[in-house]
Amino acid sequence: MYRSGKDIIRICNERNISIWRLALDEEIELTHLSEKEILKKMNEVLKVMKKSSESFIESDSKTLGGIIGGESIKLKKRMDNGKSLCGDIINKAMIKAFSTSQHNASMGKICAAPTAGSSGIIPAAVITVAEEYNLSKNEAVKGLLTSSAIGKIITLNATVAGAEGGCQAECGSAAAMASAALVEMLGGSPEMALNAAAVSLKNIMGLICDPIAGLVEAPCSKRNASGVVNAMISAEMALAGIESVVPFDEVVEAMKRVGDDMNSDFKETARGGIAGTPTGIRIKENIKNH
Amino acid sequence: MKEVNSIFDVIGPIMIGPSSSHTAGAARLGKIARYAAQKDIASVKVYLHGSFAETGDGHGTKKAIAAGLLGMEPYDERLRNSLQIMDEKNIDIDFENKDLEVSHPNTAMIVIKRSTGETDRVTGSSLGGGSVIVTNINGFEVEITGDYYTIITKHIDAKGLIRDVTNILAEESVNIANMKVIRGYGKKEASMIIETDETVEVEVIDKIKKMEKMIDVIYILPIKENEDV
Ligand code: SF4
Numbered sequence: 001m002y003r004s005g006k007d008i009i010r011i012c013n014e015r016n017i018s019i020w021r022l023a024l025d026e027e028i029e030l031t032h033l034s035e036k037e038i039l040k041k042m043n044e045v046l047k048v049m050k051k052s053s054e055s056f057i058e059s060d061s062k063t064l065g066g067i068i069g070g071e072s073i074k075l076k077k078r079m080d081n082g083k084s085l086c087g088d089i090i091n092k093a094m095i096k097a098f099s100t101s102q103h104n105a106s107m108g109k110i111c112a113a114p115t116a117g118s119s120g121i122i123p124a125a126v127i128t129v130a131e132e133y134n135l136s137k138n139e140a141v142k143g144l145l146t147s148s149a150i151g152k153i154i155t156l157n158a159t160v161a162g163a164e165g166g167c168q169a170e171c172g173s174a175a176a177m178a179s180a181a182l183v184e185m186l187g188g189s190p191e192m193a194l195n196a197a198a199v200s201l202k203n204i205m206g207l208i209c210d211p212i213a214g215l216v217e218a219p220c221s222k223r224n225a226s227g228v229v230n231a232m233i234s235a236e237m238a239l240a241g242i243e244s245v246v247p248f249d250e251v252v253e254a255m256k257r258v259g260d261d262m263n264s265d266f267k268e269t270a271r272g273g274i275a276g277t278p279t280g281i282r283i284k285e286n287i288k289n290h
Numbered sequence: 291m292k293e294v295n296s297i298f299d300v301i302g303p304i305m306i307g308p309s310s311s312h313t314a315g316a317a318r319l320g321k322i323a324r325y326a327a328q329k330d331i332a333s334v335k336v337y338l339h340g341s342f343a344e345t346g347d348g349h350g351t352k353k354a355i356a357a358g359l360l361g362m363e364p365y366d367e368r369l370r371n372s373l374q375i376m377d378e379k380n381i382d383i384d385f386e387n388k389d390l391e392v393s394h395p396n397t398a399m400i401v402i403k404r405s406t407g408e409t410d411r412v413t414g415s416s417l418g419g420g421s422v423i424v425t426n427i428n429g430f431e432v433e434i435t436g437d438y439y440t441i442i443t444k445h446i447d448a449k450g451l452i453r454d455v456t457n458i459l460a461e462e463s464v465n466i467a468n469m470k471v472i473r474g475y476g477k478k479e480a481s482m483i484i485e486t487d488e489t490v491e492v493e494v495i496d497k498i499k500k501m502e503k504m505i506d507v508i509y510i511l512p513i514k515e516n517e518d519v
Contacts, residue, residue, distance in 0.1 A: 023297055026297075031295075044304070045298075045302065045304065063308075064348050064350055065348040103307065104307030106308075107306050107353070107370045109305070110307050111303070111304045112305060113302075114301070116308055117309070151297075151300035156293075161419065213345065214341065215345060215348040215349065
């Protein structure tokens with residue numbers, strides 16, 4: 001049983017396996033499902049993720065709150081015109097993240113990863129990299145397994161809920177999970193995966209949860225887009241051999257303490273931060289009056 | 291300490307957005323209410339409390355509760371159209387915002403009229419991540435998470451009754467997962483909440499219902515079970 005990043009590295013090194021394998025083995029042990037059944041379930045997850053991450057690239061429709069929408073289309077247009085500032089892979093990932101966020105806010109079917117609000121990050125990271133590097137569906141499923149192990153450790157030792165730990169716990173965890181997945185998908189070691197996860201969490205440590213009108217739309221969708229970019233640059237650093245100065249477990253512990261100390265105005269109550277700006281309040285009133 | 295029993299609790303659930311607490315959890319509450327009414331729903335009145343009342347519209351909470359009442363899962367794509375489906379089935383559903391004087395912000399009281407004229411009142415809260423707890427059914431203080439098959443009895447507090455009920459279950463080789471006995475404060479009425487791992491036959495429930503000193507029995511299915519609707 002692994003309960004920390006340290007455990008992951010120790011067991012993976014002892015058995016000379018990757019994190020995805022460890023996650024799969026433990027799932028077999030815990031649920032008594034066969035390897036085949038678990039992989040089938042994860043394939044199902046990948047399918048839902050693929051659909052949600054593509055559904056708003058071509059078409060557009062209104063979200064429940066009507067605050068967001070159309071971001072994927074705009075980014076794609078700019079990219080297709082050859083004007084991209086950040087390069088195609090970053091753009092493709094952001095486009096997918098925006099699509100899932102809009103899909104979620106329009107009552108579409110998504111996979112909470114680890115939550116509904118942050119559900120755009122992992123699909124965007126894993127699917128974009130799988131496509132760009134011509135990796136098979138199986139490799140993408142392995143990536144999801146890797147990310148689940150990271151998510152499990154954060155859940156055990158801190159939280160992944162915005163209401164408990166702020167957005168650092170939601171979009172931060174999603175980015176950490178995604179970055180570890182990318183590292184393994186691209187052949188990095190378990191140590192590198194945990195370095196990437198630690199860096200992702202550190203990059204947005206302290207980020208509050210402040211959704212306008214209490215709805216999972218703004219600033220959520222843009223945090224999904226920046227979240228996947230966070231995951232990608234953290235993976236890049238780790239794969240280049242850059243280490244996190246502070247190890248993953250200590251970062252998770254720090255994230256928990258920051259979340260505990262966070263004023264409740266900043267934990268999904270829609271009172272502080274962006275939700276509490278004049279524009280945020282005006283949008284909220286508008287929604288209320290309709 | 292928190293436990294993670296499956297990686298699909300971390301990468302999951304698959305659900306209709308936008309919110310695991312306001313949408314997926316709301317659907318599960320609706321489903322438990324459906325079972326409390328033995329799936330017989332003529333009309334429904336739903337009282338929304340706290341954040342369910344304030345941000346319910348932007349989270350599809352009403353549609354989600356209606357979907358659960360129709361037996362749908364939180365991942366059912368028809369959840370979006372549940373209010374129309376209710377309409378097509380001629381089930382009246384009405385919502386009202388109300389302070390239910392409970393502590394949890396995401397709470398609903400669902401009042402169902404059955405075709406037989408009976409009324410069921412189910413109060414429950416969505417706890418986040420899609421998990422829920424039903425705290426009151428028809429005046430019975432309960433704690434139902436929807437993970438198990440649950441039998442709830444209301445009976446006259448009498449010696450030996452608990453033993454007799456568990457004996458009936460043992461005879462039918464029903465495994466009890468959890469059991470809780472609640473005694474009314476100074477009242478003669480008591481109640482028992484029994485969670486079992488597997489389904490309990492109707493005949494067994496009837497047998498318990500017919501016991502002397504038994505006032506009423508409610509049987510709730512787990513919400514993880516997929517219903518064909
Ligand atoms: S701001 Fe809050 S609701 Fe929005 S994604 Fe972040 S944690 Fe989730």
